[in-house]
Amino acid sequence: MRLSLPKMLNAPLLERGAKKFRKNAVLLHGVLLSVSLIMVFPWLIAISTGLKAPGESSINRSLIPWEIALSNFSDAWRIANVPLLAFNSFIVTAASVVMILFLASLAAYGFARLTFVLKESLYLLFLAGLMLQAAAIMVPLYQVNVAFGFLDTYFALIGPYIALGLPFAILILRGFFEGLPAELEDAALIDGASRFTIYWRIMLPLTRPALATVAIFTGLGTWNDFLLPMLMTNRPHLRTMPLGLILFELEGGIGFVQHEYRFALIIMMTLPVIIVFLLLQRQFMSGLTAGAIKG
Amino acid sequence: MRWRVARGLRANSGLLFVLPGLLIYLGFIAWPIIATFYNSFFIWDGFSPDREFIGLDHYVRLFTKDRAFRLSIRNNIYWAVITVVVLSIFGFLFAYLLNQRIRLRNAYRAALFLPVTASLVVIGFTWEFIYQPEVGLLSHTLRRYGFDHLVRVWLADPDVTIFAIIVVSLWASLGFWVVVFLAALQAVPPDLYDCAAVDGATGFRQMWHIAVPLTMGTTRALWILGLIRAINAFALVFLLSRGGPYHASEVIAYQIYEQAFRTNHTGYASALSVVLLLISAVVTIFQLLLLRGRRIQL
Numbered sequence: 001m002r003l004s005l006p007k008m009l010n011a012p013l014l015e016r017g018a019k020k021f022r023k024n025a026v027l028l029h030g031v032l033l034s035v036s037l038i039m040v041f042p043w044l045i046a047i048s049t050g051l052k053a054p055g056e057s058s059i060n061r062s063l064i065p066w067e068i069a070l071s072n073f074s075d076a077w078r079i080a081n082v083p084l085l086a087f088n089s090f091i092v093t094a095a096s097v098v099m100i101l102f103l104a105s106l107a108a109y110g111f112a113r114l115t116f117v118l119k120e121s122l123y124l125l126f127l128a129g130l131m132l133q134a135a136a137i138m139v140p141l142y143q144v145n146v147a148f149g150f151l152d153t154y155f156a157l158i159g160p161y162i163a164l165g166l167p168f169a170i171l172i173l174r175g176f177f178e179g180l181p182a183e184l185e186d187a188a189l190i191d192g193a194s195r196f197t198i199y200w201r202i203m204l205p206l207t208r209p210a211l212a213t214v215a216i217f218t219g220l221g222t223w224n225d226f227l228l229p230m231l232m233t234n235r236p237h238l239r240t241m242p243l244g245l246i247l248f249e250l251e252g253g254i255g256f257v258q259h260e261y262r263f264a265l266i267i268m269m270t271l272p273v274i275i276v277f278l279l280l281q282r283q284f285m286s287g288l289t290a291g292a293i294k295g
Numbered sequence: 296m297r298w299r300v301a302r303g304l305r306a307n308s309g310l311l312f313v314l315p316g317l318l319i320y321l322g323f324i325a326w327p328i329i330a331t332f333y334n335s336f337f338i339w340d341g342f343s344p345d346r347e348f349i350g351l352d353h354y355v356r357l358f359t360k361d362r363a364f365r366l367s368i369r370n371n372i373y374w375a376v377i378t379v380v381v382l383s384i385f386g387f388l389f390a391y392l393l394n395q396r397i398r399l400r401n402a403y404r405a406a407l408f409l410p411v412t413a414s415l416v417v418i419g420f421t422w423e424f425i426y427q428p429e430v431g432l433l434s435h436t437l438r439r440y441g442f443d444h445l446v447r448v449w450l451a452d453p454d455v456t457i458f459a460i461i462v463v464s465l466w467a468s469l470g471f472w473v474v475v476f477l478a479a480l481q482a483v484p485p486d487l488y489d490c491a492a493v494d495g496a497t498g499f500r501q502m503w504h505i506a507v508p509l510t511m512g513t514t515r516a517l518w519i520l521g522l523i524r525a526i527n528a529f530a531l532v533f534l535l536s537r538g539g540p541y542h543a544s545e546v547i548a549y550q551i552y553e554q555a556f557r558t559n560h561t562g563y564a565s566a567l568s569v570v571l572l573l574i575s576a577v578v579t580i581f582q583l584l585l586l587r588g589r590r591i592q593l
Binding site: 025028029031032033035036038039040042043045046049058061103104106107109110111113114115116117119122125126128129130131132133135136137138139140141142143144146148159160162163164166167170195196199220223224225226227231241242245246259262263266269270273274277278281284285286 | 306307308309310311312313315316317319320322323324325326327328330331334341342389392393395397398399402403405406407408409410412413414415416417418420421422424425430432435466469470474478523524526527528529530534548551552555556561564565568571572575576578579
């Protein structure tokens with residue numbers, strides 16, 4: 001907080017102010033620290049359990065493992081077949097995000113710069129989809145995959161992810177395109193460039209920040225989703241990471257739930273996302289903040 | 296004539312830009328939703344060719360005879376009210392604190408925000424472990440510090456389970472609310488606080504009379520978002536309690552899952568979906584009224 005000049009000159013008042021400020025700071029950090037502890041504690045439990053020897057967590061309830069059992073990680077890696085899970089999650093997420101970015105930017109350019117029949121009605125139709133979440137329409141999504149013959153293929157996941165991701169992406173990208181000056185296109189139009197060329201060569205490169213926002217928001221949601229993989233795929237070789245974690249206890253003849261293995265898997269699943277998050281913190285925050293308008 | 300058609304095509308060439316996305320959107324969302332309305336009038340198991348038309352009977356049964364549905368509605372209302380109220384108040388307060396120039400600001404922010412990046416499956420399993428009966432960390436800690444009378448079977452007690460799940464939801468989304476509020480607070484010109492300070496307004500009154508009204512747009516957007524998430528709550532209920540015990544912690548979306556994918560009552564599940572969609576539609580209309588004429592800021 002900035003102090004105004006007359007206060008600065010008043011020494012006793014300043015001293016009292018400083019003391020009060022210090023007391024406030026202690027209170028402030030006290031509150032923030034305790035909340036942060038509550039927020040971090042479950043992660044500490046996850047990490048400590050993942051490091052304990054199989055079966056230890058039911059006897060040793062302290063956060064510090066008796067011994068560090070790194071073999072949990074290799075066992076969980078093998079039993080859950082992490083490379084396959086990661087590959088599937090990657091394919092589904094990458095395909096969905098790329099398609100959303102392409103189709104949404106194309107449509108958003110049309111909405112922002114071109115005129116055609118029913119333009120605003122069609123835009124409203126897309127916006128209505130902002131409120132849809134997969135949980136509300138899981139029955140119709142399943143039925144449509146049955147009708148298309150997509151069950152047990154990547155398409156059964158990618159199709160719904162694209163359709164559910166378009167409304168938010170179009171909303172963000174239309175706003176961004178409309179913020180770009182129209183003069184950019186005029187020269188190219190005079191030179192006889194087609195509208196698609198203008199979109200692809202001139203406008204799309206300029207929308208990179210908005211594309212990154214959309215990519216992070218939709219990519220994170222797709223990577224973490226388990227509902228659609230659970231409903232639409234049966235075959236083990238299509239399993240994504242979150243689904244693999246849910247089905248983990250049924251596999252590899254563990255029989256009963258080994259918490260230590262499961263948490264080792266949880267650490268391996270969460271760590272990469274957290275690293276990416278820490279690297280791209282600013283983009284993440286802006287992506288998810290923009291996501292506040294999406295349900 | 297041919298000339299006029301050509302001009303019509305040309306004037307509407309923008310349609311070509313919208314068409315690919317529109318087809319996928321119509322195919323995967325619009326058309327199936329219409330089909331769901333239609334299916335809700337039938338008794339149907341989801342795959343067999345014969346189905347029996349029963350008109351509005353599913354809806355009558357939902358609102359008059361279905362105890363699980365009543366509990367679901369109650370739980371969704373709990374979910375909406377608790378999450379929106381708690382997250383508005385605490386999300387705003389923490390954002391306000393973090394908006395001061397203080398040390399460790401980024402560390403606090405990251406600590407709050409980490410759950411937002413994790414999959415709900417990860418969050419669900421971690422909290423299931425904490426909530427374990429007897430040996431679980433929560434019960435164990437309460438016992439150790441002499442609060443034995445507070446210990447419950449967290450995920451199998453009809454009076455407690457839904458609240459235990461809502462607590463996880465609060466934990467998982469607090470960071471998101473804080474970060475969104477923080478972005479809004481950073482757009483408030485700092486001069487305003489200085490002016491208020493000169494006029495003698497301090498601490499709480501500065502927050503109440505400057506920060507709160509100036510971030511109201513964001514707050515309203517977050518309310519809508521909180522409502523939509525509460526209406527569609529599914530994952531945590533599925534992961535932590537499967538709606539049990541005796542439907543005590545069921546929510547509408549979980550009922551849809553049970554009816555459609557566990558017991559093959561696809562017609563009935565469609566009616567549930569329609570109810571959920573209609574509730575969402577009411578919220579959507581509010582959202583569209585809010586968004587109208589406002590450019591989205593990144």
